[in-house]
Every structure is written in structure tokens, then in C-alpha cells.
Amino acid sequence: MNTIxxxxxxxxxxxxxxxxxxxxxxxPALTVIGDARNGAEALELFELHQPDIVFxxxxxxxxxxxxxxxxxxRRAQLVFVTAYxxxxxxxxxxxxxxxxxxxVDPARLADxxxxxxxxxxxxxxxxxxxxxxxxxxxxxxxxxxxxxxxLHWIRASVGNSVRLxxxxxxxxxxxxxxxxxxxxxxxxALIRTSIKELGEQLDPGRFxxxxxxxxxxxxxxxxxTRGMNETAQLHxxxxxxxxxxxxxxxxxxxxx
Amino acid sequence: MMPAPVTTxxxxxxxxxxxxxxxxxxxxxxxxxxxxxxxxxPYLGVFGRIGFIGAVLLLAYSAAGALRPRWLSLxxxxxGAVVLMAPVAALVTALATQRGQFFAYLAQTQTLVGxxxxxLLAVVxxxxxxxxxxxxxxxERERADRLQVELEKNTLERELxxxxxxxxxxxIEPHFLFNTLANVEALVASGSPNAGPVLRHLIAYLRAAMxxxxxxxxxxxxxxxxxRAYLELMQVRMPDRLQIDVAHVAQAASLRFPPMALLxxxxxxxxxxxxxxxxxxxIAVGATVDAAGGASCVWVSDTGVGMAPTAQPGTGLxxxxxxxxxxxxxxxxxxxxxxxxxxxxxxxxFSGGRH
Numbered sequence: 001m002n003t004i005x006x007x008x009x010x011x012x013x014x015x016x017x018x019x020x021x022x023x024x025x026x027x028p029a030l031t032v033i034g035d036a037r038n039g040a041e042a043l044e045l046f047e048l049h050q051p052d053i054v055f056x057x058x059x060x061x062x063x064x065x066x067x068x069x070x071x072x073x074r075r076a077q078l079v080f081v082t083a084y085x086x087x088x089x090x091x092x093x094x095x096x097x098x099x100x101x102x103x104v105d106p107a108r109l110a111d112x113x114x115x116x117x118x119x120x121x122x123x124x125x126x127x128x129x130x131x132x133x134x135x136x137x138x139x140x141x142x143x144x145x146x147x148x149x150x151l152h153w154i155r156a157s158v159g160n161s162v163r164l165x166x167x168x169x170x171x172x173x174x175x176x177x178x179x180x181x182x183x184x185x186x187x188x189a190l191i192r193t194s195i196k197e198l199g200e201q202l203d204p205g206r207f208x209x210x211x212x213x214x215x216x217x218x219x220x221x222x223x224x225t226r227g228m229n230e231t232a233q234l235h236x237x238x239x240x241x242x243x244x245x246x247x248x249x250x251x252x253x254x255x256x
Numbered sequence: 257m258m259p260a261p262v263t264t265x266x267x268x269x270x271x272x273x274x275x276x277x278x279x280x281x282x283x284x285x286x287x288x289x290x291x292x293x294x295x296x297x298p299y300l301g302v303f304g305r306i307g308f309i310g311a312v313l314l315l316a317y318s319a320a321g322a323l324r325p326r327w328l329s330l331x332x333x334x335x336g337a338v339v340l341m342a343p344v345a346a347l348v349t350a351l352a353t354q355r356g357q358f359f360a361y362l363a364q365t366q367t368l369v370g371x372x373x374x375x376l377l378a379v380v381x382x383x384x385x386x387x388x389x390x391x392x393x394x395x396e397r398e399r400a401d402r403l404q405v406e407l408e409k410n411t412l413e414r415e416l417x418x419x420x421x422x423x424x425x426x427x428i429e430p431h432f433l434f435n436t437l438a439n440v441e442a443l444v445a446s447g448s449p450n451a452g453p454v455l456r457h458l459i460a461y462l463r464a465a466m467x468x469x470x471x472x473x474x475x476x477x478x479x480x481x482x483x484r485a486y487l488e489l490m491q492v493r494m495p496d497r498l499q500i501d502v503a504h505v506a507q508a509a510s511l512r513f514p515p516m517a518l519l520x521x522x523x524x525x526x527x528x529x530x531x532x533x534x535x536x537x538x539i540a541v542g543a544t545v546d547a548a549g550g551a552s553c554v555w556v557s558d559t560g561v562g563m564a565p566t567a568q569p570g571t572g573l574x575x576x577x578x579x580x581x582x583x584x585x586x587x588x589x590x591x592x593x594x595x596x597x598x599x600x601x602x603x604x605x606f607s608g609g610r611h
Contacts, residue, residue, distance in 0.1 A: 011494065
């Protein structure tokens with residue numbers, strides 16, 4: 001029988017060490033061919049040594065454990081290691097692959113080792129169940145990231161530093177020749193992005209164009225006054241400033 | 257969801273309110289009775305004329321508010337309309353009651369004087385009632401404004417309470433706790449001399465992070481200790497990816513500071529700056545504290561991956577902002593700056609705050 005080899009991927013060195021020493025005690029015949037500090041390193045080492053087993057931490061910088069598992073595409077037996085992740089645990093309960101919770105309990109690891117030995121003896125393929133499980137996991141972990149990617153921060157030079165301005169504090173944007181003026185709660189700044197480009201990236205439920213050169217944050221509009229000739233003025237909360245609404249953009253305020 | 261802007265043009269209604277109509281009716285009934293006693297003319301005849309004039313003036317008053325041109329103020333439009341309509345209404349009553357004898361009626365000195373008296377009464381009472389009505393409208397408006405301010409204040413207080421609750425719930429992240437315990441276990445198992453110090457950092461962190469949000473006596477020094485314990489633990493976990501530098505601030509001991517606010521910024525720096533990047537980075541925490549209680553600044557900077565313009569702002573930052581404002585007032589602010597070539601620097605600016 002060939003020697004069986006394994007790879008450990010975890011961004012925390014102490015935990016890699018700990019898992020390695022547990023494995024050495026429980027499964028002396030196993031060769032740990034290397035330590036990876038993140039998903040990308042794990043893939044590199046995998047291609048180099050083609051180990052039979054990969055222990056994967058779920059939270060890792062760059063490529064996380066789930067993405068790494070996908071890239072490995074069932075070419076190894078996978079064991080996920082995680083400190084605490086309710087979603088992952090739920091998903092693992094339905095899957096065929098084993099999981100471990102940190103700190104790793106030696107008795108629990110002994111079960112895993114037994115399972116792995118059994119699997120490797122029969123070389124059972126995991127089949128489509130693993131793919132389905134990885135999809136499910138990825139969607140659960142990625143739920144927060146799936147929201148639409150509207151612009152939430154505007155970078156603007158203020159004095160000699162670059163401020164990150166949360167868009168919910170922006171009162172309005174106005175085109176000024178080659179620049180765009182950003183008026184927000186704490187002041188004003190000029191940025192190089194054109195108002196057209198900004199308009200496309202801002203949440204339309206929050207920001208409305210009211211003039212060829214002006215986009216306003218609806219949250220700061222206190223009232224609308226109609227003017228002559230199909231125009232209107234917007235009054236802004238907490239200031240005397242008014243903004244012109246030109247004829248072609250008036251339909252946003254028609255029903256008010 | 258954003259509330260849609262409301263058109264609050266405060267344009268008065270075209271028709272008078274029921275209350276205004278009632279007041280004018282009662283007054284014209286009384287005035288008619290008085291004039292009926294004085295002049296000896298039948299009550300219904302007098303009330304017909306006085307009531308008609310009263311109704312016209314009331315309508316003029318409210319319609320002037322709705323129809324006034326832009327350049328005319330509300331008060332002058334109303335008073336002008338009332339003064340203009342008084343003689344017109346009186347003339348109409350004369351026309352209606354005298355019909356054929358209208359010109360004869362105007363030709364007689366006595367009836368003409370009576371007519372002028374009627375017009376004068378209409379103008380005087382019309383103006384008087386207009387002024388009274390406008391005063392009560394103004395009071396009404398002031399009351400509404402006061403209620404609005406009250407409402408906004410209550411909303412602010414509720415938001416602060418919510419912020420505290422959310423913070424209490426989110427305080428000790430299980431992922432952090434179990435990962436740290438796994439590290440402690442590894443150190444203990446390997447007989448490392450670091451086990452003791454790391455355990456002490458964990459204890460210091462847990463002690464400081466235990467719910468104490470209403471602690472009005474919390475100081476910046478306590479907060480810096482918490483941050484130090486947290487960062488030391490993170491450094492044990494990621495020795496190759498995280499460098500830390502927490503400054504000792506001489507005047508921090510007596511400076512009031514909302515508990516957990518700085519920790520939230522440091523946690524953000526780890527989670528969004530250091531964690532996602534393979535290369536890691538350096539987190540520095542410092543403060544410039546003005547001895548006289550003037551402008552102070554506490555900051556957390558990292559050289560991590562920096563913030564994407566599309567990054568969703570979490571509740572953490574607005575939480576920190578509202579809690580800082582609760583301690584230091586509305587002028588306290590949270591600023592985020594980009595660090596070159598990559599990274600973020602969060603600054604808390606405030607003034608005052610000596611115990």
C-alpha cells in the first residue's frame with residue numbers, strides 16, 4: 001500500500017501545528033506534505049504533491065476554504081475545519097465530507113481518521129452530492145455579499161488627505177466643469193469622476209437626478225416648491241440652499 | 257427604504273375651516289341682534305345683510321390665502337382681500353334689498369350714512385377677525401413645530417438605545433472566542449511559555465468586553481487596554497500577517513470615552529483590512545488629547561487591503577458615531593481616510609470630556 005499523504009491549510013500557524021501533532025499521534029503512517037497559509041497556497045501545494053487528504057480551514061484570506069474546495073474538484077478527500085460557523089455546520093450535516101470544530105478534540109479527530117481510512121480503502125467517489133453541498137455552503141456564506149453593488153463610499157481629497165465619504169451623508173452632487181462637487185454633512189469636496197458616471201453607480205432609490213448637472217439625495221430633501229414654467233425648487237433639510245429641478249426631470253416630483 | 261420628500265407648501269385651504277365658519281356665524285348673529293335693537297329694522301333683514309357680508313369676508317380671507325400671488329405675503333393678501341371685499345359686499349346687499357330703489361337709496365343722506373357705517377363695521381370687524389385668525393394659526397403652527405422637534409428628539413433617543421442593544425448582542429464574536437481558545441489550547445499542549453501571557457490577554461479582553469455599556473465613568477485608558485488585549489490575541493493568531501502598535505496616551509486615563517467604540521474600529525480594521533489580504537498589514541492606534549479639553553482625536557489606522565467603494569457600510573460605524581455623539585454632543589464626528597498605498601484610517605474627533 002502506498003503511503004497516504006495530507007495537506008493542512010489554515011491561516012493560523014499554531015492551529016496548523018496543533019492539527020499536525022494530533023494527526024502524528026493518531027495516524028503515524030500519514031505523511032503531512034505541507035502547510036498552507038491560505039487557499040492559493042493550498043492549491044499550489046496540492047498541484048505539487050497531489051495529497052490524498054486536504055484539511056481546509058473555512059475562513060482564510062484570499063481564497064477561502066469553500067472556494068479552494070471547489071478548485072480541488074473532488075481530487076482529494078476534504079475535511080473542513082472551522083472555529084464556529086452555524087451555516088457550515090448545517091450544511092455539513094447533509095454532506096458526505098467530514099468537518100472538525102476548533103479546538104480540535106482528539107477523540108473526534110480519531111473518528112475522522114477512521115472514516116478517512118475507510119474511504120481511501122474503497123476510494124469511494126463523493127459524486128454530485130459534494131458539488132451540491134459546496135454550492136449550498138457558498139450561497140449561505142456569501143449571502144451578505146450578494147446585495148447589489150451600488151456605490152456606498154466616495155473617495156475625495158480634502159486638504160492633504162483622502163476622505164471616505166459614506167454616500168448616505170452626501171446631500172447632493174453638482175457638476176462643475178471638469179469636476180463634480182460633493183456636498184455632504186461635513187463639508188464640500190471636488191472629485192474627478194463625472195456626474196454621469198456617478199449617477200450610474202448610485203442607488204436610484206436614494207439618489208435622483210433633478211437637473212443635467214445635479215443629483216440629490218432624497219433623504220435630505222425637505223420640501224418642493226413649484227415655480228413658473230414647469231420648474232421647481234428643492235429645499236434641503238437643515239440649510240437655506242435650494243436646488244433647481246429642470247423641466248425634463250420634474251416627473252419625479254409630479255405626484256407630490 | 258428612504259421616505260419620499262413631502263411637499264409641505266403650507267398653502268392654506270381655499271375654503272374656511274368649520275371653526276372659523278362657526279365663529280363668524282355666532283358673531284354675525286349677535287351683531288345683527290344689536291343692530292336690530294339700535295335701528296329698529298326687522299331682525300331677519302339685518303341678519304340677512306350682516307350674515308351675507310360676514311360670509312363674503314370669511315370666504316375672501318381664506319380664498320386670498322390659497323390664491324395669493326407669489327409676491328404678496330400671506331397676511332397682506334388676506335387683509336387686502338378683506339378690506340377690498342367689505343364695501344363690495346355691502347354694496348351687493350344694498351342692491352339686493354333695494355332693487356329698483358337702489359339709486360334713490362344712495363341719494364338719501366341718511367341711508368347713505370347708514371351704508372357707510374355698514375362698510376366701516378365690515379372693514380373693522382373683518383380686519384379684527386383676520387388678525388385673530390392669523391394669530392391662532394401661527395400658534396397652531398408653533399405647536400406643530402414643537403411636536404415635530406419633540407418627535408425627532410424621541411427618535412434620536414430610541415436610535416441610541418437600539419445602537420446599544422445591537423452592540424450588546426454583537427459583542428463577543430463566537431468565531432473570535434473559539435479561535436482564540438483553540439490557540440490557547442495549542443500553546444498549553446505544546447508547553448509553550450506563551451500560554452500564560454496569552455491566557456491573561458484573553459482574560460483582560462473578556463473582562464473589558466463584558467457588558468458595561470451604561471458605564472458613564474468609562475475612560476479612554478480602559479478602552480485602550482481592551483484594544484491592546486484584543487490586538488495581542490490577534491497577533492498570537494496571525495504572527496506572520498499582523499503587526500500592531502497601540503500608543504500609550506498620557507492623558508487618556510481621565511478622558512471620558514464610550515465603551516467598545518474604539519474596539520469596533522479596531523475589529524473593523526482586522527476584519528476588513530487584515531483578514532481578506534494574504535499579505536496582512538499593520539494596525540496602529542493612537543490619540544492626540546488636548547489637555548485643556550479642546551479638540552481631541554483618537555485614531556485607528558491599518559495598512560490592509562483598503563475599502564472598496566461598494567463595501568456595504570455595516571451598523572458598526574453608525575453605532576460608534578451615535579455613541580460618541582451621545583457622550584460628546586453633535587459636533588463629535590467620525591472620519592474615514594484612505595491610507596496610501598492601501599489601507600484605512602478611522603478618526604474620532606471630539607472636544608471636552610474631562611471627568
